[in-house]
Amino acid sequence: MTIPRSLVIGCGSYLPARTVTNDDMSRIVDTTDDWIVERTGIRERHIAADDEFTSDLAVKAAEAAIAHAGIDAQEIDLIILATTTPDLTFPATATAVQARLGLRHGAAFDIQAVCSGFVYALTIADTFIKARQARTILVIGAETFSRLLDWTDRGTCVLFGDGAGAVIVRAGEGEGTIHDRGILTCHLHSDGRYQDKLHVDGGPSRTGTVGHVRMEGRDVFRHAVTNIAGAIKEALAATGLSADDIDWFIPHQANRRILDGTAKKIGLAPEKVVFTVDRHGNTSAASVPLALDVAVKDGRVRRGDLLLLEAMGGGFTWGSVLLRW
Numbered sequence: 001m002t003i004p005r006s007l008v009i010g011c012g013s014y015l016p017a018r019t020v021t022n023d024d025m026s027r028i029v030d031t032t033d034d035w036i037v038e039r040t041g042i043r044e045r046h047i048a049a050d051d052e053f054t055s056d057l058a059v060k061a062a063e064a065a066i067a068h069a070g071i072d073a074q075e076i077d078l079i080i081l082a083t084t085t086p087d088l089t090f091p092a093t094a095t096a097v098q099a100r101l102g103l104r105h106g107a108a109f110d111i112q113a114v115c116s117g118f119v120y121a122l123t124i125a126d127t128f129i130k131a132r133q134a135r136t137i138l139v140i141g142a143e144t145f146s147r148l149l150d151w152t153d154r155g156t157c158v159l160f161g162d163g164a165g166a167v168i169v170r171a172g173e174g175e176g177t178i179h180d181r182g183i184l185t186c187h188l189h190s191d192g193r194y195q196d197k198l199h200v201d202g203g204p205s206r207t208g209t210v211g212h213v214r215m216e217g218r219d220v221f222r223h224a225v226t227n228i229a230g231a232i233k234e235a236l237a238a239t240g241l242s243a244d245d246i247d248w249f250i251p252h253q254a255n256r257r258i259l260d261g262t263a264k265k266i267g268l269a270p271e272k273v274v275f276t277v278d279r280h281g282n283t284s285a286a287s288v289p290l291a292l293d294v295a296v297k298d299g300r301v302r303r304g305d306l307l308l309l310e311a312m313g314g315g316f317t318w319g320s321v322l323l324r325w
């Protein structure tokens with residue numbers, strides 16, 4: 001007997017043309033390239049043009065993923081877009097993407113889990129496939145996070161960037177073993193007691209404004225390593241695999257020190273970690289699919305490889321997805 005499996009059959013990404021280096025940042029706030037590189041590993045980030053919106057980034061990443069998967073866009077029957085920076089408070093940015101791709105069937109919705117958004121969206125996609133409610137799902141993480149930054153706060157504005165990444169998830173069948181292609185296990189968590197540690201101080205209901213990112217960096221750092229390592233251990237326990245079995249660790253790109261700390265805590269060889277934070281900064285929900293696309297397109301990720309994806313963000317939210325490419 002076979003079981004439904006969610007196969008990731010293609011990926012794509014998009015970065016805005018404008019890059020902002022750490023030296024550029026030092027002309028905006030009191031900071032230095034040395035400080036930013038030492039504390040975060042970030043060297044540059046991409047920032048969207050004034051007339052470039054989250055939906056624009058999302059559509060470009062989606063088109064690249066559709067081309068890479070070799071499908072017709074009309075085969076897509078569900079769009080899930082993870083973002084913290086929708087074009088508008090409503091309607092969902094996913095519906096703008098749906099219209100721009102020329103789709104009139106199926107459903108499209110946004111989900112909000114900040115930096116964990118893509119891991120949440122992929123888990124939702126897997127659930128739809130397993131329930132046989134959708135066959136071909138476009139999952140996107142897209143952000144214009146620069147719009148939420150307080151450009152006078154050096155503690156936060158140096159950390160983030162804009163971008164988008166997307167994957168096509170297709171219903172398939174598997175034997176129900178760890179050798180199957182596709183998503184093997186997903187683990188999501190949140191703990192709302194920590195909302196104040198990382199949040200935006202505005203919103204439609206409370207202030208009628210968009211607000212700016214506020215963060216207690218040290219506390220976020222401490223929780224990030226512990227929570228992420230926990231979600232990874234769950235994925236390994238659920239499948240009976242060990243850290244040695246992982247071919248590529250594709251984490252949320254928040255900060256090099258968080259990634260190094262997590263890899264060390266779970267015993268993952270540093271050469272298996274995909275790093276893009278140096279060139280992208282933290283692109284929130286876009287960071288995991290952006291990193292995945294880089295590692296697929298440069299040939300590191302090959303058919304049959306075991307990939308471990310994870311993320312942690314505001315809420316706190318966090319989670320992991322283990323999949324065979």
Ligand code: ACO
Pocket residue numbers: 030031032035036039040115154155156158159198215216217218220221224252253254255258282312313314
């Ligand atoms: N340039 C220069 N100095 C700075 C900067 C900057 N950009 N930002 C802060 N400082 C200063 C502070 O003002 C402080 O100065 P003081 O000692 O004179 O008061 C000093 O550096 C130390 O500040 P801390 O905030 O304690 O610095 P820390 O070593 O904790 O590093 C950082 C800050 C990089 C934000 C760190 O806490 C961190 O990485 N936290 C994780 C947060 C993160 O990655 N968040 C992303 C979103 S959440 C997620 O995606 C998981």
